[in-house]
Amino acid sequence: MATVETADTAVAEESGVRRRDxxxxxxxxxxxxxxxxxxxxxxxxxxPSADVLALSSIEVDISAIETGQxxxxxxxxxPIFIRNLTEAxxxxxxxxxxxxxxxxxxxxxxxxxxxxNWLITLGVCTHLGCVPLGAxxxxxxxxxxxxxxxxxGSHYDTAARIRKGPAxxxxxxxxxxxxxxxxxxxx
Amino acid sequence: xxxxxxxxxxxxxxxxxxMDKQLPLPRFVYNSVGAGYPAPRNxxxxxxxxxxxxxxxxxxxxxxxxxxxxxxxNAGVAFDSVEHIMRDVNSGWMIRYAHANGASxxxxxxxxxxxxxHAKCCGCSA
Numbered sequence: 113m114a115t116v117e118t119a120d121t122a123v124a125e126e127s128g129v130r131r132r133d134x135x136x137x138x139x140x141x142x143x144x145x146x147x148x149x150x151x152x153x154x155x156x157x158x159x160p161s162a163d164v165l166a167l168s169s170i171e172v173d174i175s176a177i178e179t180g181q182x183x184x185x186x187x188x189x190x191p192i193f194i195r196n197l198t199e200a201x202x203x204x205x206x207x208x209x210x211x212x213x214x215x216x217x218x219x220x221x222x223x224x225x226x227x228x229n230w231l232i233t234l235g236v237c238t239h240l241g242c243v244p245l246g247a248x249x250x251x252x253x254x255x256x257x258x259x260x261x262x263x264x265g266s267h268y269d270t271a272a273r274i275r276k277g278p279a280x281x282x283x284x285x286x287x288x289x290x291x292x293x294x295x296x297x298x299x
Numbered sequence: 300x301x302x303x304x305x306x307x308x309x310x311x312x313x314x315x316x317x318m319d320k321q322l323p324l325p326r327f328v329y330n331s332v333g334a335g336y337p338a339p340r341n342x343x344x345x346x347x348x349x350x351x352x353x354x355x356x357x358x359x360x361x362x363x364x365x366x367x368x369x370x371x372x373n374a375g376v377a378f379d380s381v382e383h384i385m386r387d388v389n390s391g392w393m394i395r396y397a398h399a400n401g402a403s404x405x406x407x408x409x410x411x412x413x414x415x416x417h418a419k420c421c422g423c424s425a
Contacts, residue, residue, distance in 0.1 A: 152390075153389070153390030153393055153394065154361065154365060154390075154394070156389045156390050157365060157369075157388055157389050157390050157391060157394060159389050161383070161387040161388045161389060161391075162386065162387040162388075162389075163383065163386075163387040164387075
């Protein structure tokens with residue numbers, strides 16, 4: 113420091129803040145902003161990279177799935193069931209007393225508004241992780257017409273809710289949105 | 300690097316005194332580059348290149364360690380891992396360019412720093 117500034121020599125503004133205080137605060141603030149801008153990319157590089165993010169969501173063409181049919185696909189290395197419910201199956205799911213279910217959820221809560229016929233769930237039984245039957249043609253759909261897990265006999269209804277057997281919760285509905293009438297994005 | 304004739308580091312706030320007792324890092328900075336390290340009046344801008352070389356060394360170490368986290372030193376996948384850094388890793392392209400250009404600037408700074416010591420006179424008053 114070239115000069116020693118004391119309270120006597122300091123030129124105090126009317127507010128009591130010296131010009132040097134202002135310059136110090138401004139300089140430290142500027143350096144702090146620069147430090148944050150420097151550190152940000154060094155920390156951000158630890159976040160999921162673009163190739164990982166690209167794998168985390170899939171787009172599925174559902175135009176070929178007729179009413180009453182369903183398909184199996186995979187997402188994040190896990191099976192996904194996409195089912196086009198019939199009117200009867202929707203009516204059956206809505207007729208159930210939700211309060212009496214083990215994992216109370218309505219069909220509307222598990223589907224997208226306006227597209228209640230598209231039931232999209234993980235094909236992983238919530239008991240011990242087997243792949244339930246019922247998605248492919250000719251497979252046993254269980255006592256409630258939805259999915260049936262052959263490992264320990266969990267029965268899921270037409271909204272893929274657990275109705276009978278050891279599984280504790282409904283089949284998981286992954287985050288999804290309809291990009292158009294025929295394409296759904298999962299994840 | 301503290302000198303008996305230099306200005307002593309005296310923290311004024313309670314926190315400053317507590318910090319100086321626990322971990323005298325501010326004292327170290329003060330005695331190295333602050334007012335506790337008096338320097339001749341006739342230093343010119345050529346004296347910046349020493350700390351600049353030190354800064355570039357830190358940049359090379361930090362970016363180099365980060366790049367090593369994403370690089371695969373295997374002839375079969377090395378090229379792909381570099382492309383992965385350039386395309387996929389967040390800010391990876393900037394970290395790699397900082398490492399490449401930082402190497403060049405490290406040499407520029409270090410040569411000017413050495414040259415400043417060897418030159419007979421580089422703007423000093425002598």
